[in-house]
Structures are given as C-alpha cells and as structure tokens.
Amino acid sequence: MADTQHITAAGNEISASFVAAKKQSDITEAKLNADPGKFTMLTGDRPTGRLHLGHYFGSIRERVNMQNKGVHTNIVIADYQVITDRDTTEHIGDNVLNMVLDYMAAGIDPAKTMMFTHSAVPAENQLMLPFLSLVTEAELHRNPTVKSEMEASGHALTGLLLTYPVHQACDILFCKANVVPIGKDNLPHVEITRTIARRFNERYAKKNPVFPEPAAILSDAPEIPGLDGRKMSKSYGNSIMLGATAEETAKLIKKSPTDSERRITFDPINRPQVSALLTTAGLVTDRDPAEIAAEIGDAGAGALKQYVIKSVNEFLAPHRERRAELAKDMDSIRDVIHDGNKRANAVAEQTLAEVRDAMGMKY
Template sequence: METTVTSPTTPSSPDTTHAVGQPPSSPDETPSAHVARARSAEIEAQIALDPSRYRVLTGDRPTGALHLGHLLATLESRVRLQDAGVDVVVVVADYQVVADRDEAGDLPAVVREVVLDHLAAGIDPDRSTMFTHSAVSALHQLMLPFLSLVTVAELERNPTVRAEAVAAAARQERSMSGLLLTYPVHQAADILAVHGNLVPVGTDQLPHLETTRTVARRFNQRYTAAQPYFAEPEALLTASTTVLGHDGTKMSKSRGNALELRATEDDTVAFFRRARTDSIRHVTFEPQERPEVANLLRIGAHFAGTTPQALAESVGAAGAGPLKAVVTEAVVEGLRPLRERRRALADDAGAVVREVLARGNARATALAEGTLTDVRELMRTVY
C-alpha cells in the first residue's frame, strides 16, 4: 500500500488500458488479488454514492522530493479521492526513514519538499490531513498492544521484511533493524490509530494490508468480541504500472534517474532526451518486448489524454526522436499548472509547511489519542 511505502511496482497488463482508479487485471494475478480487484470496483461505486463512508490512510517515507513516478502511482489517486469527498489522511512517515539506513539526512528539508509536492499536486489541507509520524506519540503507543497480536514468524513472512532480510545477509555489514522487522505493525498502527477503513494499494502490497486486518481482527476477538471496535480496512487497488527512469530501470531518487516534480522545463527536456529506447525505428506499444518505449508511451498518453496504443500509431515509423519530442511536450504542458502552484508556494515554503503540518498533526493526534484511550479501556489498563 502507499502508507509508509513508496509507489507500487506491479506491472499492468501489457495490452489493456484503464481509467484512473480502475486498474486492469493480469493473467498471472493471484486469487487474492482477483478478489481484491472485484471488491475495489464495488468500493469505487460506493464512493460515488457516499464518500463519507470512507477514511483513507496513505503516505510516504520522506527519503527525497517526489518525482513523476509518485505522481502517476499515488499522488493523482489521493487527489482524486479527496475531490470525490473521501476523508484522505496522509502520513509523512519520518520515523520509517531510519528503518533501513543509519542516517536520515536533512529530514526537515525533505519533509518540506514532500509536503510542497502534495500541495502542488492538489492536496487541499482544508479537505485532507497531512501529519508526521514523530508528532503523534499516541500512534506509537498503540504499537505495543498490537505487537502482542502477531508472531515473529508472521512478521518474517512479510514480503518487505523477507526481502530486507535477504538484502541484509548479502550486504553483511548491516543487519536488518528491529524497526524494519516491526514495520508491518507500525503500518497497522498508522491505519488503525486514525480508524482508516480504506487503503490504496498495488497488488504487491496486499500482504501489508493483511497484517493490519489481522491485528484489527485479533484485537476485536481478544478484547471486544461482543462488539468489534476496529473495522478491518479494505484495499482499494490502484493502477500500479512501474514508471521507469531515463536509464530504463524503476524511477528512483536513490538511482539518480528520476524526474522530480519540482524540476524545470529544461530539466524535463533533458530527462526525456536521455531516455533509453531501443534500436527498432517503428514505434509500437509492446510492454513485454519493448519496456522502455512502452514507458514513454504510457507517460505521454497519460498527459496527452489518449492511450499508449493511439500515441504509438500517431508516431509510427517516425522513430524514437519524434516520440521523445511528443512525450516531452505532453509532460511539460501537463505539469505546468503543478509547477506554477509549487513555485508560488515556495515563496513562503517554511510558513506554509509549518501551518499544514500543525493542523494535520493536531487532527491526527486527536484521532490517535481517542483510539488509544478506547484501547486502554477495552484492555482494562486504566487505573
């Protein structure tokens, strides 16, 4: 899910287009993902009828300014849900930055950039809530009883934890931290502290949400079986196509291959001029066989309001150069309003971010403290 993690990475079906919020199925999709996709379609219909039924919890680790991949995979979905009337809560998961690294870097500066990116993309602090992990102590107190509801073996089976354990063993110089081992429960605390009942995820992130559902279910069974206290949050599957950087690998700040949202138009031109394609002149949309070309077509089509197939046909035998020119123009024009809003905000960035986070931290604290009070009463730990 998006909460405390970066954008989803599951590739979409190679020959299927889809509307925002209605990702395509994949022929090798797991049964659980298939069920979640069907349920997501039902939820989308319910949102259209009564968005007040849902509170979304989503967010990011502030490891760098947000880039084009974040916009397409997560930010636009958050704004769409907000504009539909859903209560959107965004956690800037600053504590999680040190889950897999020794230093957090200039965290205040990065948090500021992440908040500005959200505001520029359309997140409205009058309708949505942005808060930082470190400002909401009640959320972290909830981790203690929640940790008692899962086993170490269950945590170790979590895909992110398992992958980090393998990576740590390969690195040898740094073992997996205890914070990362408990990351799935920290994520559960994020969601349940504010009573989030809907979490946008990619199919690869369903196991994360299942841990939260397990924590909610076991708490209810143990302490309040007659009248369950926590709702088991549901998944809202998001379009989860990986956005590639100019080098043909997943767009990532750490790889130095990303187009940041705050980049200039000249930076955008240079980015797409460097973008990798292939040696075939005729442009076709074949994601499996031609991933770099397909990536450009998806990006260009998104901002041009067309389909990758149609964009490929319009370029045809003209080749990679004209394709890059078309995509560059579409992205420059598509990002122009966002970048103008961001420049306007940057004139007083410090004050703007402080106000947004002060309001968001206050609301998140009130929600989490209310939850913690209820949990203590249900556990009979009020003396």
C-alpha cells in the same frame, strides 16, 4: 516435476487470492462512491526524496479524487520508516517540506486532508506495543515487503524493518481508517492490519469493538516505468520529479536510453526503453502509447524524445506554477504540517485512551 507442480499451485493460489481481493475492492469502491462520508482513508509516503510522476499517477491523483468526493482523507509522511533501511536522516526536513508542497500543488487541501508526520504523534506509535503482542514472529517474516526490502537494502534485518507491517497497522488503525487504497503488492499489509484489528477486538473488546477491519481498494493505476525502462524509482535516478524545472526535465529525457532501431514501436517486452518513453507520453496526454508510436514512426528516437519533453512539460506546467506560488511562503507549509500533527495527536490520544480502557489499563 513435483517442484513445478508446487510452483504452479502456488501461482494459482496467488492469482485466485488477487481475483477475490479485486472483487471485494470493487464492492467497497461502489459503496464508497455511493456514500463517501462513511469512509475514512489513510495512505502515505516515506520522505526519502522528491515525489515523481510515478507517485502522481500511482497514488496522489486518487487521493485527490477521494478527498474531493468527501472521503475523510489522511496522509502520513512516514519519517520514522526512512530508517528501516537507511543509516541517515540527512535531508529529511527538506524532503518533508517538498512532499507537502507537491501534495498541495497536486490538489491536496489541508482543510480537508490531515497530513502529519510519524515522529510528531507519540500516541500513534505507542499502539505498536499492544499490536506487537497480537502477531507472531513467523507472520512478520512472511510479509513480502519485509523480505524484499531486506534483500534490496543489503542490511541485516533490523527490528524496525521486521515490524514495519505492524507500524503500518498503527498508521491505519489509529484514525480508524476503513479503506486503504493500495497496489496489489501491498495487499499483505492490509491483511495483517485486518488481523490485528480482529484479534484486538476479540481479545479485549468483544462487546464494543474498537477498530474496524479496513478494506483494500486496489488501484487500477499502471506501473509507471522509469526513463530507462526499469520501475520509476528515486534510487535509480530515472524519475521525472514533479518539482523539476522544464529545463531539468528536458535534459533528463534527452539523456534517456533508447535502442538502435529507427522506427518507433510500442513493445514493452522487446523494447522496454522506447516503450517507457511512450508510456510516459501516453499517461500525460491520456493517449494510447501505440498510437503515439505509429504517429512518430520513422522519425526516430529524437522525435520521440521531443514529443515526450513537450507533453510532460505541458502536463506539469500548472503543477509547477502552483508549487512555485506555494513555495513563496514556506512558513505556511510548516504551519500545514504543525496543524496536521496537532489534529493527528488529538485523534491518536483518543484512540489510545480507548485501547487502554478496553485493556483495563486506565488507573
């Protein structure tokens, strides 16, 4: 009984914490919408493979919206973070180039948004040293992402994985981002970044704070299921890639599992695979999945798959067209990365100079 009470109390605490975070997120978002030019945002992805529909609806669409509102937007291509849980960097160059292609095809404008890679910005990574002195080992071990990634990878806990949240704090704080759009699972990362910023300012820069304490903007995007009902993930092979051809997409959807019941209904708990297809169709058509299910009815899984294929391919057609046009000049894509890295280096070196000055380390 005591254990049950403890679990219930912990659950209530997490729920209350999320409600408070959502309330603060709504306040921040209202301020951002009123005066977007006052806000700097950072977000990013690991180049572990191609971007898929989950990435688009989960984050890329919102990045484009923020950019177009006039927020100072920054995207880190977190190449160093690939090796937190992988033993190879094979294909990483290809993944980075394709990531930039998809960003730009989706509407990210390199004239407005700084896109850069971790490995090309030494001053940003150098912030790790002072930042590591501001957190304890226990605080790092408590981070849910560190725990889950360690369990999922099956690796021994590497130093890079343990310090992953601090590296993310470097990403956010080097450009003095004051908003970070995230899903609820990433709230602990923003919290540790806020802690690092606050501790640095209290310890070294009381009169002239160097870092803002960034606020989280919680995404309203639903979790996008993969074609097999599990979370959409590159590693599960259940993802519809943004850069896939119409034929590849059709083949993948046709192969997706359903169940033996002919009538199509939207029931994510009892019929996860059928419901995953309906959710995908609903997202790309901006329709209610239950309405689509009722429309298909007794026509069965074959009709559902044909509807999903048609809907997804129509939705992705403009993206594919823009992507193909951009891919004709890969040197220009490399130039975008080089320019973003150059801009990021200038920002990082300025921030590092301020950090050294605050710490009395300018000789």
